[in-house]
Amino acid sequence: MIKGIDHVGIAVKSIDEAKKFWVDTLGLKLSHIEEVPEQKVRVAMLKAGETTIELLEPTSPDSPIRRFIEKRGEGLHHLTLRTDKLAERLQKLKGANVALIDEQPRIGAGGARIAFLHPKSAHGVLVELCEPHD
Numbered sequence: 001m002i003k004g005i006d007h008v009g010i011a012v013k014s015i016d017e018a019k020k021f022w023v024d025t026l027g028l029k030l031s032h033i034e035e036v037p038e039q040k041v042r043v044a045m046l047k048a049g050e051t052t053i054e055l056l057e058p059t060s061p062d063s064p065i066r067r068f069i070e071k072r073g074e075g076l077h078h079l080t081l082r083t084d085k086l087a088e089r090l091q092k093l094k095g096a097n098v099a100l101i102d103e104q105p106r107i108g109a110g111g112a113r114i115a116f117l118h119p120k121s122a123h124g125v126l127v128e129l130c131e132p133h134d
């Protein structure tokens, strides 16, 4: 089942620059910064009450986040819903003809299992499902 919004991903050119607004001005707390080489990004996790804002900064010219920013500029990138039994859920979604970017869970920030659904099946929203690392 879907357990809530895990985080909202925002594409930024530079975490250091974006932090000036989100942390220094708006007052969100930086929980940590980590590099996710698999996705060619550096991510900063900011606590926003019960949920988290994830700033994504490209670490390579062929990073998907870099391409996103080139096409659409900085801004909202994905919405992440927390779920259990991710692998099983992906099978069910596939059976329901939902377009999947990841047919199998892969490892994302914080060691969570994650998978992306294609925006064309989600009314224009890039949806990430995540099963937190326990």
Ligand code: CO
Residues within 6 Å of the ligand: 007, 009, 054, 078, 080, 128
């Ligand atoms: Co994310």
